[in-house]
Amino acid sequence: MNPIERYLQAATRENTRRSYQAAVEHFEVSWGGFLPATADSIARYLADHAQTHSISTLKQRLAALGQWHVSQGFPDPTKAPMVRQLLKGIRTLHPGEPKQAAPLLIQHLQTAVAAIEHDAVQARARHDLPALLRASRDKALLLIGFWRGFRGDELARLQVEHIQAQAGVGMTIFLPRSKGDRQALGVRHRAPALKVLCPVQAYLQWLEVAGIAHGPVFRKLDRWGNLSEQALNSNSLIGLLRRILERAGVPAALYTGHSLRRGFATWATSNGWELKALMNYVGWKDAKSALRYIDASVSFGELALLEGGSSAGLLTDQA
CATH class of the missing domain: 1.10.150.130 (Tyrosine recombinase, N-terminal domain)
Structure with a gap:
């Protein structure tokens, strides 16, 4: 070439x-x-x-x-x-309603993460490194994907070199290219450390367990638990997401790689985010794109993630 x-x-x-x-x-x-x-x-x-x-x-x-x-x-x-x-x-x-991925509900995210954490505890007790690797990777993938509203291909392209994370503070994620970045300048995202369902803690735990210092964040694991140097294929994320949820007893047939993005958008809207704030955080350039992801009929704002207060203002900034 x-x-x-x-x-x-x-x-x-x-x-x-x-x-x-x-x-x-x-x-x-x-x-x-x-x-x-x-x-x-x-x-x-x-x-x-x-x-x-x-x-x-x-x-x-x-x-x-x-x-x-x-x-x-x-x-x-x-x-x-x-x-x-x-x-x-x-x-x-031949009119037809556009097919959209179902949003991953916050209660389903909580159920899945709880099941993964249970698996991790058992894996540590058995000194089962392959099982611990899988649990740690899957937890980090779910929480980063949800709280940052990432597409499947963006999750697959995350590199350790492009992420700075500090426990209890937050993390900064740089994407050299993404769908909305028409000028290919790269986009920098931020995610805070949370009291529960924390993406920062999950990410740092995954790096520690996997011993990863550079290269792809989310990698393939074969059936024997061997960790690949290669990144997950974005096309495999739908099957992986469904397997994670099914193991937790969550109905997973309607979920796809866009369910994390739609789930976050729905959660944010239900917790009082203005459309402009949501667009800035996720990276949508026009309201039409954002509105396609929002399921206004789902309301679970009562599931506040901050102890003693509303989670409406939990994630409101993007670098």
């Missing part, structure tokens, strides 16, 4: 590259289309999948095909008026 190609590739998120590649392969291989495509072939492709694919999936496929044509120097057929009109007609005849 020459330097130009390397820098161009770095400008696009890995998940986006993979999904775009899969979309182009679906058009060419699965459907039998030809590239470069015409507006007519794009329209026929959409019509053939209108009843089996959601609007969001079709739009993602169009974005991928459009990007391919632009990158190869061809006119973009996905911008043709006929294609846009067809997509509007599909949306009209």
